[in-house]
Amino acid sequence: MNWQVQxxxxxxxxxxxxxxxxxxxxxxxTDYAQDMLKDIVYxxxxxxxxxxxxxxxxxxxxxVKAVSDLYAPVDGEVVEVNEALLEQPELxxxxxxxxxxxxxxxxxxxxxxxxxxxxxxxxxLLEEEVKE
Amino acid sequence: xxxxxxxxxxxxxxxxxAALAEYGGWIMPIQYEGIIAEVRQTRQKAALFxxxxxxxxxxEGAGAAxxxxxxxxxxxxxxxxxxxxxxxxxxxxxxxxxDILVYRCGAERYLVVVNAANxxxxxxxxxxxxKPGMSLRDISAETALLALQGPNSLAVLQALGRAPLxxxxxxxxxxxxxxxxxxxxxxxxxxxxxxxxxxxxxxGKAEAxxxxxxxxxxxxxxxxxxxxxxxxxxxxLEAGLPLYGHELSESISPLEAGLERFISFKKGPFIGREAxxxxxxxxxxxxxxxxxxxxxxxxxxxxxxxxxxxEIGVVSSGTYSPTLNRSIGMAFLATGEAVPGRAxxxxxxDRAHRAQVxxxxxxxxxxx
Numbered sequence: 001m002n003w004q005v006q007x008x009x010x011x012x013x014x015x016x017x018x019x020x021x022x023x024x025x026x027x028x029x030t031d032y033a034q035d036m037l038k039d040i041v042y043x044x045x046x047x048x049x050x051x052x053x054x055x056x057x058x059x060x061x062x063x064v065k066a067v068s069d070l071y072a073p074v075d076g077e078v079v080e081v082n083e084a085l086l087e088q089p090e091l092x093x094x095x096x097x098x099x100x101x102x103x104x105x106x107x108x109x110x111x112x113x114x115x116x117x118x119x120x121x122x123x124x125l126l127e128e129e130v131k132e
Numbered sequence: 133x134x135x136x137x138x139x140x141x142x143x144x145x146x147x148x149x150a151a152l153a154e155y156g157g158w159i160m161p162i163q164y165e166g167i168i169a170e171v172r173q174t175r176q177k178a179a180l181f182x183x184x185x186x187x188x189x190x191x192e193g194a195g196a197a198x199x200x201x202x203x204x205x206x207x208x209x210x211x212x213x214x215x216x217x218x219x220x221x222x223x224x225x226x227x228x229x230x231d232i233l234v235y236r237c238g239a240e241r242y243l244v245v246v247n248a249a250n251x252x253x254x255x256x257x258x259x260x261x262x263k264p265g266m267s268l269r270d271i272s273a274e275t276a277l278l279a280l281q282g283p284n285s286l287a288v289l290q291a292l293g294r295a296p297l298x299x300x301x302x303x304x305x306x307x308x309x310x311x312x313x314x315x316x317x318x319x320x321x322x323x324x325x326x327x328x329x330x331x332x333x334x335x336g337k338a339e340a341x342x343x344x345x346x347x348x349x350x351x352x353x354x355x356x357x358x359x360x361x362x363x364x365x366x367x368x369l370e371a372g373l374p375l376y377g378h379e380l381s382e383s384i385s386p387l388e389a390g391l392e393r394f395i396s397f398k399k400g401p402f403i404g405r406e407a408x409x410x411x412x413x414x415x416x417x418x419x420x421x422x423x424x425x426x427x428x429x430x431x432x433x434x435x436x437x438x439x440x441x442x443e444i445g446v447v448s449s450g451t452y453s454p455t456l457n458r459s460i461g462m463a464f465l466a467t468g469e470a471v472p473g474r475a476x477x478x479x480x481x482d483r484a485h486r487a488q489v490x491x492x493x494x495x496x497x498x499x500x
Contacts, residue, residue, distance in 0.1 A: 038151070038163060038166050038167065039166045039167050039168045041168075041430065041452040042428060042429055042430050042452065042459075044429075044481075060481070062429075062430045062452070063167075064167040064168060064362060064366060064451060064452050064454075065162070065167065065362050065365075065451075067430075067432065086428065
């Protein structure tokens, strides 16, 4: 398996990562997701202030061939979007866990998503994907 | 679903870690390093595509020429040995069965190259109309087809053989060329808008030929890379070339797709002639044209096109173009709207995006 999985992050089954710091959730796509999409050429970002529930499409990522959604990993409000991705969508391929974070959300009070995976569980999920 | 077919190069694609996907009943390489890199390499150096999924038929016999004149919209009477012609194949109602290439190997022997997804349909369509004194043979399974495309293509082939390929003109072929000791049919054709060649060889020799071509490219520093169907689709779109199932189909006539120069009304009767003539006289209700997106986003097949108030057409193919660094597409627009320069809107996820109608192609290589 050649995809990077970072420690200390939580993951979704739809290949988003989320860094939880207090009530702030920073969200991006995983190394696996960018490698499957390849050549990301366009990103559509949500408006700051948008309220979303976990599982809702928040952003749209487009590669040369495919259109793909980024889903909210938590309930909450969008407080910041990474506008650098509008000019340089290729950052998502180059640095998915770093410079190419996509949105920051303020997590709804008391909300916790029980379906988020830790890095080990996500690594197991990727191994299963490879077998298929 | 029936099991997907594999080309003779399937194991090569796996070894190269290509992203594979289904296309027209085949499991095919979509990309290797990435579509953008493969498109750039084709435009600047050279790329090698496995297009063995394409179908090949041999039409032979005294009745072969008359048969082809009847099923094709284009006129083959001016063909000579070694010359190739492009032609739609129409239904009586004017819709399109397929768009194909016809290679004249002899006055009574023609090689026909058809779209992969249409191979079975075309074979049935043609065999039902076959004449006495001719034979139709599907040689797809025993034939591999490689497309070598890009400005360095000629140099790659010259490293592998001594055939006079430099003199081979566009839409011409040599029936017997030895490349790395393998007997091939080589034509100066392609689907990318670049100079290039398509090379037919026996399926059993495909792996050896593929390897020899890539090795020659590397030894001579010609920048040859394998490229997949993803890059091929972008390249053909940039070159404004139609793809069956998008710009042509049973419900789209070649006139609507802007292919009138491949329809000969003068040659005599052919299937679809009356319907096409009627379309010409009545005037077409829609026409294929090019679109460029004037803001960020990517045009995709199926997106509606509007004039700001009402829908005036629909996108048939769209992509991000690495060569133009913007999104491009082809769309069928109501005839009065299909005017180059016109400002239109492409509706992407319910939001109107500014676009402009342009003449095809989007990209034309500089002639030497």
